[in-house]
Amino acid sequence: MxxxxxxxxxxxxxxxxxxxxxxxxxxxxxxxxxxxxxxxxxxxxxxxxxxxxxxxxxxxxxxxxxxxxxxxxxxxxxxxxxxxxxxxxxxxxxxxxxxxRPGLINTHPAYLPEFPGAHAVRDALEAGATETGASVIVVDHGTDSGPILARERVPVLPDDSEATLHDRIKPVERRLLADVIQGIAEGRIELEAAA
Incomplete structure (x- = not known):
């Protein structure tokens, strides 16, 4: 456990x-x-x-x-x-x-390495992206630049606001985090190797 x-x-x-x-x-x-x-x-x-x-x-x-x-x-x-x-x-x-480290992980509301930083959802919208995503990474010394453990695409809809897009990313982020934790527990994801 x-x-x-x-x-x-x-x-x-x-x-x-x-x-x-x-x-x-x-x-x-x-x-x-x-x-x-x-x-x-x-x-x-x-x-x-x-x-x-x-x-x-x-x-x-x-x-x-x-x-x-x-x-x-x-x-x-x-x-x-x-x-x-x-x-x-x-x-x-x-x-x-x-x-x-290496057991230090972070979730991020973008498909890294795209849109790192504190305003990822807004940045994706301002860039006119048609899709963004969610990621789980090992934390390193950079800003959202560590090894990627899991990521998944989320489409950007034409009428999306920052709030609506973030609301659609959050469930994906949560699922990916749970999947990564399960993978670590089961030995399918090795943090030492990822870091």
């Missing part, structure tokens, strides 16, 4: 979907803790599912590196097999990435 720590910044809709999936007795993973860099709304999902949570508030640290060190310490308390960035809207400093 894989031990997962999930890190969030916002409402945690992907976290909730993962917690629901982990409730399935046949799913080979469980969330042991949820962490956040602020008082994120998504922490209510952890409470609802009886999962412990922790805060490492970014403003309390003088540097991003000091915050990263504290975050790694807080994560390691839970001895996770995999750490998932699920809407954590803050780049981890390189030392934190190195400390948590």
């Amino acid at each position: 894989l031990r997962l720590v999930v890190l969030i910044s916002g409402g945690g809709s992907n976290l909730r979907a993962l917690l629901e999936r982990c409730d399935d007795a046949d799913f080979p993973a469980h969330v042991v803790a949820v962490g956040a860099d602020r008082d994120a709304g998504g922490l209510v999902h952890a409470d609802e599912f009886g999962v412990p949570s922790f805060l490492v508030p970014f403003p309390q640290y003088e540097t991003r590196e000091a915050w990263g060190e504290a975050l790694v310490e807080a994560v390691r308390v839970w001895a996770p097999d995999v750490v998932i960035l699920s809407g954590l809207m803050r780049l981890l400093p390189p030392a934190a990435v190195d400390a948590l």
Whole structure:
């Protein structure tokens, strides 16, 4: 049974979907803790599912590196097999990435390497793309540039807004994340090899 720590910044809709999936007795993973860099709304999902949570508030640290060190310490308390960035809207400093790799993965609402960064859905629309997608990657020192574990195309419809397109990407993102976690647990995906 894989031990997962999930890190969030916002409402945690992907976290909730993962917690629901982990409730399935046949799913080979469980969330042991949820962490956040602020008082994120998504922490209510952890409470609802009886999962412990922790805060490492970014403003309390003088540097991003000091915050990263504290975050790694807080994560390691839970001895996770995999750490998932699920809407954590803050780049981890390189030392934190190195400390948590190769079991550090992220979901992204685009078909990487297309449209990396915080505004992937908007960027796809502004570029006039006819399709975008969802991806799950191993986190590296770049912005959404790590090894790709899974990705899938999602069409862009003529009348799509940023909200409607994102709403169609999210279920794909959630399914891919669950598939990757299952693959890691079953040995079909080797994070050491991917990283």
